[in-house]
Amino acid sequence: MDNNINSIGIIGSGYIGAQLSLHFATFNKDIVVFEPSQQSIDTSKKMHNEELDSRIASGKITATTKANILNNITFIDDITKIPTDTNLIIEAVPEDLPLKQKVFAKLEKICCSDTIIATNSSSISISKIEKVVKNKHTLLNMHFYPPVWDRPIVELMKGCETSNHVINKVVKLAKQTDLIPLVTKKESMGFIFNRIWHAIKKEAMHVANEGIATIEDVDRAWMVLLNYPIGPFGLMDMVGLDIIKDVFMSYYHETGKQDELPPAILTEKIERGELGRKTGKGFYNYPNPAFTDPNWLKNPDITNEL
Ligand SMILES: NC(=O)c1ccc[n+]([C@@H]2O[C@H](COP(=O)([O-])OP(=O)(O)OC[C@H]3O[C@@H](n4cnc5c(N)ncnc54)[C@H](O)[C@@H]3O)[C@@H](O)[C@H]2O)c1
Secondary structure (H helix, E strand, O other), rough: OOOOOOOEEEEEOOOOHHHHHHHHHHOOOOOEEEEOOHHHHHHHHHHHHHHHHHHHHHHOOOOHHHHHHHHHHHEOHHHHOOOHHHHHEOOOOOOOHHHHHHHHHHHHHHHHOOEEEEEEOOOHHHHHHHHHHOOOHEEEEEEEEEOOOOOEEEEEEEEEOOOOHHHHHHHHHHOOOOOOOOOOOOOOOOOOOHHHHHHHHHHHHHHHOOOOHHHHHHHHHHHHOOOOOOOHHHHHHHHHHHHHHHHHHHHHHHHHHHOOOHHHHHHHHHHOOOEEEEHHEOEEEEEOOHHHHHHOOOOOOOOOOO
């Protein structure tokens, strides 16, 4: 039996789903994308064309390669048209448990028992989604970081009954497609990286909220000591402060711990409509945040006032 994953279904072609279809099509996988919104299909196709054109412009691929990659992707508007024997399906619909359960229950009816079905959810573990599925050994979390081709980590997490055979097949696919597979040994909210990043965000905000240091000095320490072009507050602005708050609330609902509630320094910004880069103001002002000025790093806040 061929142990390779050659055909992949993507459910939901929004921000991340569109990247997944393009990434796997680049490695000559046969891709079927189910997306109910014509607008999302149009946006995905536009993104695919622009991304591939930029690769042509930088000499990475030829126009023929572009045509072959796009040929590997078929968009469909009816989920029941997904080929029954698709090797792997990755669900990338909005972050909503009942919606994801509905999609999984439908996929179980359409696909054969060997089809591996993964969710790309950032915060919902497969152990919650799998409750509606009878055949649980082929299910897993498969979590990507955008842009998938520049941040090539995929975190894999088992459900209650996921077989090692399934994990091994997905690990093999990841390696074949230039992704680095990291397998969590236990169920973990936030997988590996996002769990650590959440702790960093939380502590950075507590340091500022408790009046220990300014947000700028927190970022200065991070940027200089880790030789990184942006600090935790700059990164939070990039992600969007409303999304950062949603993540805090997910951890709070999961753990019930008071210290997972979003800190005041964050909620006050959101109440003022300052959501980060996308609104022109967050912890910094955009489009030219202070931390991008080379002199800024060398001028810490020594006034003793927050
Ligand atoms: N955005 C990210 O950076 C990122 C990173 C990793 C994981 N994720 C996860 O990926 C999932 C999708 O996130 P996104 O940012 O791409 O969302 P998005 O809102 O950009 O895209 C979701 C897409 O799903 C479509 N959709 C809605 N209902 C559907 C259904 N029943 N069947 C098929 N498609 C349906 C929507 O039309 C939309 O195009 C979420 O679970 C999120 O946690 C997102």
